[in-house]
Amino acid sequence: MKALWLQRLTCCGNTHSFLNYEGLEYLFSRFEYFYHPSLSLESEEEVVERFLKEDFDLLLVEGAVRRDDVVLKELSKRARFVVAVGSCAVYGNIPALSDPEVCGLNYRFKERDGLLEDPEVINLPGCPAHPYWIAHTIFLLMQGKKPELDQLGRPKDFYSSLTHWGCTRNEYFEWKVDAEELGSERGCLFYHFGCRGPLSYSSCNRILWNGVSSKTRAGTPCFGCTEYDFPRRGLWETRQYAGIPAELPIGVSKRGYIMLSGIAKMFAPERLKNEG
């Protein structure tokens, strides 16, 4: 497989996330050719020029793009698969917030109004994307298989379950024992600290970060960085109306939430309620 990784408006965080992948040596041994601008020895100009003239397998883009990026448009026609690595390349993310000419590959936030009308890009959002999402997508593509995607072009394998799945605070969520303050391994962060775990799709809490943890496990709310509305305003707050969160876990009705949380609170086991 011949692959080209290019960077646009980026912090390079996806590159550094990717470098944490423990199977890196094996992965690279399976490439016939791999180019990365901050790791390879060749010059980007020469490599791009070459690839504009020949078909290749995989184009990976990291970073938000400008609407006038002709090179990416042309390269995307030459590549068999195009992958947007990280939320900037997928939705535009932070760089697009202050510049209307900046967008993602297929999308600009939730509109399908990005740089490329086609092909359909494989989107790996996340700020940054998890190394598994990047590496395991590549492995699949190496076999010539395109992963099954959701409506936003994200592989279902990684983005069909909520970040909430596998969080160590699930039991607290269940019994509605909310964290009243930061800095504890106890309590759920949904009610007071804006946790987006039940509103975002990602496998962070199933596969963990750096092999050891995740934001919510470390007591930080999930900020929903795999979704198009990241970074929302008020990232550490839960907007509420009359004591009910303005946004409820995906698919949960207001009535259901009120009834269940009433009962859960009433019967919550003491061991969960006692701090410490």
Next chain:
Amino acid sequence: MKVKSINLERVEGTARLELVWKDGFIEDARVSFPYTRGIERVLKDRPYMDALVITPRVCGICGHAHLIACVRALEKAMGIEPTLKASLVRNITQSFEILQNHIKWFYLFILPEFLQDSNGLRKLYEPFKGRRWFLAIRQAAQAVKAIALFSGQWPHSSYAVPGGITSNPKPSDLAQLEAITHQIRDFFLKQVVGLEEEELRRFLEGGSLSLLKGDLGLFLEFAHKEGLFRAGRAYNRLLSGGELYNPSGFYCKKTYHGRIKPSALQELTPPSYSTVSPLRYRSFPYETGPLSRQLLSGNRFIKNLHREYGDSFMVRVVARVLEIWHILSRIEEGTKRLYECLHEPSTSLKKPPHVKRAYGYAFVEAARGTLMHEVEIEEGLIKRYRIITPSQWNLGPRCERFLGVAERAIVGLESERQAMLVLRSFDLCSVCTTR
């Protein structure tokens, strides 16, 4: 006169170097960065806590330093301090971020550049193929795993909050931390300097450079061959804001001066070729980074080296690589102290309070040098946010009186290769420079 413009490879982001040649020497050099992402603008009018999530996204390799700078600036604005436990943990995570950065910089950016012509060696360090290239990356991944034990993930964590940290470490986390520290220490001794611990200690007491083996020894051999022991000097003005393991201060004209005052920082108008403002301290350009830190903290070995060779390419690189060892020792000390205070609360504040009106700034040490964040809050919202990065000091452009630091270090060199290497010794980070 010949002018050549080069797009630089193997940098964080995108950067350009323009060289003006005359009689076989570089007569002028311009370093520039084409893009900006407008992060400071995005912060305006947001709740101040949002800055803890957005500022780390300035940089994928030193984002943690941005987080710490941000939380310190907020704490100063609120007039609060973190608990001892939290500040020890923060120092440890910040230290590991510096370690991974030093390792990646040396193995991915410096060594491959050097070894391009040396067939046998090139293979070992070749990107995506070389055994040592992978070995270094694995060490860096271990270092950031140590961060994630406390911060949940790396890159881009937001676990530091005003008053402390969001996690509550357990003794078992510290055990894993110790195991990782030991592994990196082992790598440093065996692979980076090729010495036994005792030998290294004796060497640091005043040994000659030729005693160094390992990859640093190899580097010195090549640096010598390329004539870079004394070349690549800038203004010999060095500065650090302190706040990790060294005091705040600056060095110029053979004297040390205490404490950096933010009021003496000047951001001037960019020249036409640059989007970045030249940064001056009391009207002069300064270099920041490991060399400044090691000099200010009184490291005898680096002081001697600097006395002999000045702020040259070789000295800059050696100071940075040897800093790995000093930081490892500090991590070990910090871990010991941390065991003693694990029972303390993780934060001194229960909840982020409403802030009516406040101003705060903080200096923090990132791998590449001093980073400053400055924040003004009004009715809980960010009114103004300013970031000054290490790369802005080192790679920023010229003003009317002085060339930028890196530009100055390149002028007078004899080859493009030398110019590239010298530029790399500052560690190009365009993403930080331009934000």
